[in-house]
Amino acid sequence: xxxxxxxxxxxxxxxxxxxxxxxxxxxxxxxxxxxxxxxxxxxxxxxxxxxxxxxxxxxxxxxxxxxxxxxxxxxxxxxxxxxxxxxxxxxxxxxxxxxxxxxxxxxxxxxxxxxxxxxxxxxxxxxxxxxxxxxxxxxxxxxxxxxxxxxxxxxxxxxxxxxxxxxxxxxxxxxxxxxxxxxxxxxxxxxxxxxxxxxxxxxxxxxxxxxxxxxxxxxxxxxxxxxxxxxxxxxxxxxxxxxxxxxxxxxxxxxxxxxxxxxxxxxxxxxxxxxxxxxxxxxxxxxxxxxxxxxxxxxxxxxxxxxxxxxxxxxxxxxxxxxxxxxxxxxxxxxxxxxxxxx
Amino acid sequence: xxxxxxxxxxxxxxxxxxxxxxxxxxxxxxxxxxxxxxxxxxxxxxxxxxxxxxxxxxxxxxxxxxxxxxxxxxxxxxxxxxxxxxxxxxxxxxxxxxxxxxxxxxxxxxxxxxxxxxxxxxxxxxxxxxxxxxxxxxxxxxxxxxxxxxxxxxxxxxxxxxxxxxxxxxxxxxxxxxxxxxxxxxxxxxxxxxxxxxxxxxxxxxxxxxxxxxxxxxxxxxxxxxxxxxxxxxxxxxxxxxxxxxxxxxxxxxxxxxxxxxxxxxxxxxxxxxxxxxxxxxxxxxxxxxxxxxxxxxxxxxxxxxxxxxxxxxxxxxxxxxxxxxxxxxxxxxxxxxxxxxxxxxxxxxxxxxxxxxxxxxxxx
Numbered sequence: 001x002x003x004x005x006x007x008x009x010x011x012x013x014x015x016x017x018x019x020x021x022x023x024x025x026x027x028x029x030x031x032x033x034x035x036x037x038x039x040x041x042x043x044x045x046x047x048x049x050x051x052x053x054x055x056x057x058x059x060x061x062x063x064x065x066x067x068x069x070x071x072x073x074x075x076x077x078x079x080x081x082x083x084x085x086x087x088x089x090x091x092x093x094x095x096x097x098x099x100x101x102x103x104x105x106x107x108x109x110x111x112x113x114x115x116x117x118x119x120x121x122x123x124x125x126x127x128x129x130x131x132x133x134x135x136x137x138x139x140x141x142x143x144x145x146x147x148x149x150x151x152x153x154x155x156x157x158x159x160x161x162x163x164x165x166x167x168x169x170x171x172x173x174x175x176x177x178x179x180x181x182x183x184x185x186x187x188x189x190x191x192x193x194x195x196x197x198x199x200x201x202x203x204x205x206x207x208x209x210x211x212x213x214x215x216x217x218x219x220x221x222x223x224x225x226x227x228x229x230x231x232x233x234x235x236x237x238x239x240x241x242x243x244x245x246x247x248x249x250x251x252x253x254x255x256x257x258x259x260x261x262x263x264x265x266x267x268x269x270x271x272x273x274x275x276x277x278x279x280x281x282x283x284x285x286x287x288x289x290x291x292x293x294x295x296x297x298x299x300x301x302x303x304x305x306x307x308x309x310x311x312x313x314x315x316x317x318x319x320x321x322x323x324x325x326x327x328x329x330x331x332x333x334x335x336x337x338x339x340x341x342x343x
Numbered sequence: 344x345x346x347x348x349x350x351x352x353x354x355x356x357x358x359x360x361x362x363x364x365x366x367x368x369x370x371x372x373x374x375x376x377x378x379x380x381x382x383x384x385x386x387x388x389x390x391x392x393x394x395x396x397x398x399x400x401x402x403x404x405x406x407x408x409x410x411x412x413x414x415x416x417x418x419x420x421x422x423x424x425x426x427x428x429x430x431x432x433x434x435x436x437x438x439x440x441x442x443x444x445x446x447x448x449x450x451x452x453x454x455x456x457x458x459x460x461x462x463x464x465x466x467x468x469x470x471x472x473x474x475x476x477x478x479x480x481x482x483x484x485x486x487x488x489x490x491x492x493x494x495x496x497x498x499x500x501x502x503x504x505x506x507x508x509x510x511x512x513x514x515x516x517x518x519x520x521x522x523x524x525x526x527x528x529x530x531x532x533x534x535x536x537x538x539x540x541x542x543x544x545x546x547x548x549x550x551x552x553x554x555x556x557x558x559x560x561x562x563x564x565x566x567x568x569x570x571x572x573x574x575x576x577x578x579x580x581x582x583x584x585x586x587x588x589x590x591x592x593x594x595x596x597x598x599x600x601x602x603x604x605x606x607x608x609x610x611x612x613x614x615x616x617x618x619x620x621x622x623x624x625x626x627x628x629x630x631x632x633x634x635x636x637x638x639x640x641x642x643x644x645x646x647x648x649x650x651x652x653x654x655x656x657x658x659x660x661x662x663x664x665x666x667x668x669x670x671x672x673x674x675x676x677x678x679x680x681x682x683x684x685x686x687x688x689x690x691x692x693x694x695x696x697x698x699x700x701x702x703x704x705x706x707x708x
Contacts, residue, residue, distance in 0.1 A: 053535040054506070161624050191391040192562055196606035196620035218535060225608035225618070244614060262540035263610055264565030268588040277544055278537045280491075281505045336610075 006041035006077075007180060007212045008065060013038045013074035015060050019286060032286045034060040036236035037074070042180070047206065047213040049227030049244070051220060051259070053282050056233040058216050062182045065214070066098050067091060078180075096126055099173035103185035105165030109157040115168055116153040119143065122175040142171040146201060163194035170201065174209070181206075182214045187222065199226060220263050224248050232256045235285050235293040238312065242319035250332055252321035255294045257335045292324065300325045353523060353556050354403075354441075355379040359416035361395075361402050368629040372398040374580035375416070380524065385550060385557045387571030387588070389564060389603070393625045395580040396560045400526050403558075404441050405433040439469045442517035446529035448509035452501040458485075458512050459497035466519045484515040489545060507538035514545065521553065528560045543570055564603060568592060573662065576600050579626055579636040582655060586663040596658045596665040596674050598641045601681055619687060635668055642687035643669055643677060643696055669694065 016031035035057040042048045050058040063069040065076055067083065075084045083094050099122075102108040109118055119139045123129045129138050140150035146167040157165055166186060173181055183202065187195040199222065206213055215226050223230055223244075230247050232240045232255065240253040251257045258278045280297050283289055289296050295305035302325060310322040327335060361373040373395040380386050390396040401407050402414055405425065418425040425436065445451050453461060462481035466472055472480070478497070485493035488511040501509055510530060517525055527546065531539035547570060550557055559570055567574050568588065575585040576597065584597040595601055602621035623640040626632055635653050638644040648668050658665040667674065677694035685693070 053537060163624060191625070192564070192603055193391060193606050193621035194624060196618040197622075199608070200618055200620060220536065221608040221610050224610060224614060248610060259536060260610070262537045264539070264543065264563065264569040265610065266564040266568045266592065266604070266607060268568045268592055277540050279541070281507055281538070282535075 005044055005080075007044045007079060008042040008214075009077040009080075010041070010061070010065065011039050011075050011077070013061065013064055013076065014072045015057075015064055015069060016072045030286055032284075033236050033288060034285060035064065036285075036288075038233075038236070038238050039074075040231055040238060040241060042212055042214060044179075044212055045210055046228045047215050047226055049223040049230040050214065050216045050233060051218065051223050051230060052233035053218070053259075055235075055282055055285060057236040057285070058233050059184055061233070062100070062184055062214060062216055066095065066100055066182060068100075092126070096122075096176050097178050098180040098182065099176065099178040101166075101169050101173050101181060101183040101186045104189055105162055105169055106157075106189075108169055109165060111157055114154050114156055115143070115148075115160070118157070118168060119171045119175060122172060126176065128176070138175070139171075142175055145205075146171045146174070147197075161194075162190050163197060166190060166194075166198050167201070170198070170205070174205065177209065178211070180212045180214070182216070184216045185218070186215075188217065188219065195222070202226070220248075220259060232259065235282065235288050237293060237322070239294065239323070240319065240321040241312070242317065242321070246317035246319050249336075250317060250319070250327075250329065251335070252315045252319050252326040253294075253323045254298050254300055254325065254327065255323075256321070257327050257332075258297075261335050292322070351381050352379050353382045353384075353420070355417075355419045356399075356403070357417040357419065359399065359402065359418065360414070361398050361407055362413045364411060364413070365629070370628045371580050371631060372412075372628055373402065376575075376577070376580075376582045377416075378575055378582065378585065380556050380558060382523070383550065383554045383556055384573065385559060385571045387567030387574040388558065388560045388577060389562065389567055389574060390577035391562055391625050393579075393628060394577040395628070396577050397528055399577075400443070400528055400558065400560055403526060404437045404443060405430075435469070438465060438517075438522070439520045440522055441524045441526060442520070442522040443526040443528065444510070444513045444517050444530050446532050448506065448513045448533070449501065451513055452509060454501055457498050457500055458504065462497075462512075462516050462519055465516050469520045480519070481515075484519055485512065487518070487549075488512070488515045489541070490515070506534055507541060510534060510538075510542055511545065514542075514549070518549065518553070518555075522555060524556045524558065525549075526558045526560070529562070530559075531566060532561070532563070539566075546570065564607060576603070579631055580628055581636065581666065582664075583637065583667070584658075584665045585655075586658070586660065590660050590663055594660070594663075595678060596663070596671075597637075597667050598643050598669075598677075599637050601678060602640075605681060616684065619681075635666075643673075643691055643694065645696065669696075 013035055014037055015035040016033050018028045019030045019032060020026045021029045038061060052058050064071050071084055075082050078094060086094055116139050119142055120135045123135050129135045140153060143150045148164060148167050187198050190198060217223050227244050229243050231238050234255050240256045251260055278297055291306040291308050292310050295301040304324050310324045312320045312322045315321050315326060357377050358375050359373055360375050363370040363372060376399060388396045398407060403418060414426055459481045462484060463477040466477045482493045482497050485496055490496050490508055490511050504512060531542050546557060549555060559567060561567055571588050574588050574591045575582045578599050584600050595604060605619040606621060608618060621640050626636060632639050634649040634651050638648040651668055653666040653668045655664045655666040659671060673694040677690040680690040680693040
């Protein structure tokens, strides 16, 4: 979308959650390696997608960037400035620039506050728009912008449908005119017809306000629709990072290929193709497999895969992937159910 | 439909309506739906939340009886009407002939009992079988649904299972009495896409190996496209379109079906194509819109559509039915335009719908 400078840069980010044992005297017996050495950058104005299965660390990465969690190691740079260890007023000022939209529009809004005061909260927290009636005016402008009726200012969240609640969440995130929006599964709790409304709204707002977005979702088609570049995560690591067009037509990592081939295509005609199913479940991030973390589930794993961890390397078309036996151009058609039309 | 079931038809639902009285008024959850299911066939029921798809399925096995629902119509299974069956008869059908699996496998399994004992209980309710024989069968079933190391797993608790394995355990329980019909209500919605693909492949395998018919209830058009032979689209408690799976995706006839198909992003084709959402949101089932229930959200509605309630009529192919007030030529022209990437306004012009057509009421979802 734009070739601007990096707004966010993440370097070797690590987050380990300790596993403790004992009730009175606690001692650590290990750690869940939720995010284990992740590096990427998000350019100004672009949308970066984070995809992966449950427990791959995508939401933890988002919470590390917004400093809702403290990193175990590594650094987060926002506009070139290291924000990993900011505290107090400095942290508060930085947080003004980045806002989150959450998955569940039911639990992310306080049921005892009116919509007006929910959306005005960011102004209260940061002491903005203090003039008489100014906050109400701004809130009503925001409500109008996201497609809510401004007259519903005094209503409570339970009076709104799921899609409308998600619009409230969007209005709240936009209130401070942030530079970065992190949307964590913003449409997965919504009905199909409503999903499209929210996705279109996010795209419009992004164009209008020049927003940079990190878009987290497990629905690969939604991610393709929304994102310029996509990072695929597996067990706390990025295994492939590529422009959307490359990723969806020429995936390189075996895991990306498996994810794409698992998507049910809304076309009965492609059903007959034999799909390559991944067997088993994601291993525990407390005790990840040696070498390539994907090797126990990979059909193409060789000896080297359990011994040596593959590094992210250039694979052409702007793709970087960490795979000892990447998918070749010829193989793609047998992996992707839709490849006959895109490749 | 006649009371005689054609050969091969396992289940036929005729004009089924389910209403719930509430302090706010009567909820018309299901409003006169009819469908039939062939032995070994797969029927997909697609709809959004509140379209009545789950209530229709629960009613099949009598689970809405205790909730004060008023149920009318007929559910013919094995020459009997399940709606008039006694509690005892229904208990024999439920879990034995017709089994059901739900969206959330964690809340469907009892957390304090071992998976094996829950399977054994399900079997022993329906037939005289010794505990040890049931246990052997439980292990066999876990193996059948692809749970690794079933001898060890049978003694574990649900929390020791992953999400995908819990759903497999639920399927094993549903299969324990070799049902003729498996009703799967959003069985993969809570699962990751890789696990979803495994569960769909498992259901397909069981269908072909055991000859079991499946009713798959989902909001996901991808899922029904992959598994169903026949698809019914529900809106506001009614079936608005029903067709063979291939036909539904290649020549859909109802504007609501078009809306669903155009609002999902695709994995193929050019990126950046705008999605065309359906404006507004699903109606209240207490105060439903007049005439065609879809007219307030329909881009092709005419003023008269607010007064006339369209019946489900033949749509030009065997088994294809649609409830729409547009005529066949208009629908064909509109879909041709939409399919080529046109906006609903262009499709309306292509279909020759006059300009005095009512604008769809723009209500934020």
